[in-house]
Amino acid sequence: MTKSQDKLFKEGLKEQNLSKLKKVAKGDVHSHCGLGLRFSTFNKWAGGSVTKPPKAMDGIKGLDKYIFNETIGYIKTGKDVEFLIEEAVKEAISDGVTVLEPSIDCHDITYFNNENDFLDAIMAIKNKYKDKIDFRPEVGMPKLISPGALEDLLIPCIDSGIFKSIDLYGNETRDDDYERLKKYYRYARKKGLKLKVHAGEFQGPENIKKAIEILDVDEIQHGISSVNDQYAMDLIKERNIRLNICPSSNRILGSVKDMKKHPSRKLFDQGIKITINTDDLLIFDSGVSEEYLYLYKLGLFNEDELNEIRKMSLI
Numbered sequence: 507m508t509k510s511q512d513k514l515f516k517e518g519l520k521e522q523n524l525s526k527l528k529k530v531a532k533g534d535v536h537s538h539c540g541l542g543l544r545f546s547t548f549n550k551w552a553g554g555s556v557t558k559p560p561k562a563m564d565g566i567k568g569l570d571k572y573i574f575n576e577t578i579g580y581i582k583t584g585k586d587v588e589f590l591i592e593e594a595v596k597e598a599i600s601d602g603v604t605v606l607e608p609s610i611d612c613h614d615i616t617y618f619n620n621e622n623d624f625l626d627a628i629m630a631i632k633n634k635y636k637d638k639i640d641f642r643p644e645v646g647m648p649k650l651i652s653p654g655a656l657e658d659l660l661i662p663c664i665d666s667g668i669f670k671s672i673d674l675y676g677n678e679t680r681d682d683d684y685e686r687l688k689k690y691y692r693y694a695r696k697k698g699l700k701l702k703v704h705a706g707e708f709q710g711p712e713n714i715k716k717a718i719e720i721l722d723v724d725e726i727q728h729g730i731s732s733v734n735d736q737y738a739m740d741l742i743k744e745r746n747i748r749l750n751i752c753p754s755s756n757r758i759l760g761s762v763k764d765m766k767k768h769p770s771r772k773l774f775d776q777g778i779k780i781t782i783n784t785d786d787l788l789i790f791d792s793g794v795s796e797e798y799l800y801l802y803k804l805g806l807f808n809e810d811e812l813n814e815i816r817k818m819s820l821i
């Protein structure tokens with residue numbers, strides 16, 4: 507089984523055959539549930555008048571502007587949140603994803619009558635597709651989360667036992683205050699959750715070092731600026747931290763200017779564990795299979811290396 511999957515995956519790359527790639531098991535371990543469906547699906551659901559995401563955006567600010575103007579207004583009820591989560595799961599299945607770790611923002615609880623309705627909805631989706639995909643819900647929060655929301659929204663999510671990991675996202679700044687979230691990360695660790703953080707996407711390696719040292723994370727979403735600092739790369743390797751990389755996201759948001767020199771190559775050569783992921787399918791319009799093919803076509807990796815990377819996402 508494993509050998510035939512290896513063969514099919516490598517053939518898919520060499521023949522640039524997406525349907526073969528989609529038949530091979532893959533992980534998507536860095537994605538955001540509300541944006542985990544194709545634009546076409548979202549637009550149809552929203553009534554057909556949503557403006558398409560631009561092909562280039564001004565970083566997280568540009569991304570937030572698009573979401574604020576175009577998508578968020580359509581999400582009004584718990585049923586809407588359920589729809590978005592379920593579509594993200596269905597989309598992943600259709601791409602051959604067998605391990606899915608998408609973040610669900612803890613503020614989504616507020617769309618439901620109570621936290622149990624929210625948690626039940628997630629469990630119902632998990633159970634509905636359990637034979638097809640290992641859907642591991644991840645609880646997400648923005649960096650600007652209020653102290654009240656940390657207590658009232660995040661803690662119940664951690665305590666629920668439903669979420670298998672935690673993630674933090676938002677605009678990157680030099681003053682990211684990881685210190686204030688330290689105790690929540692420690693609590694999540696105590697409860698058995700895997701710890702992730704968005705870092706080093708736009709800011710330099712000091713942002714990554716700070717996140718590692720303060721939050722003691724297992725994985726970093728992006729983390730690509732570590733490529734500019736040997737100490738940061740050594741730290742990542744020494745602590746066995748996995749970097750969950752999203753190439754199309756880097757191109758469209760402008761964090762990588764020359765994709766032929768994408769940092770993933772050097773990070774891989776340093777022996778750092780990396781995975782390839784979608785980030786926001788609705789925005790970047792590229793599933794995991796397409797992302798592998800994209801890196802292959804760029805000439806960044808050969809088929810054996812990408813197969814090795816693929817397997818790292820299935821753990």
Ligand SMILES: [Zn+2]
Pocket residue numbers: 536537538675704727785
């Ligand atoms: Zn992300």
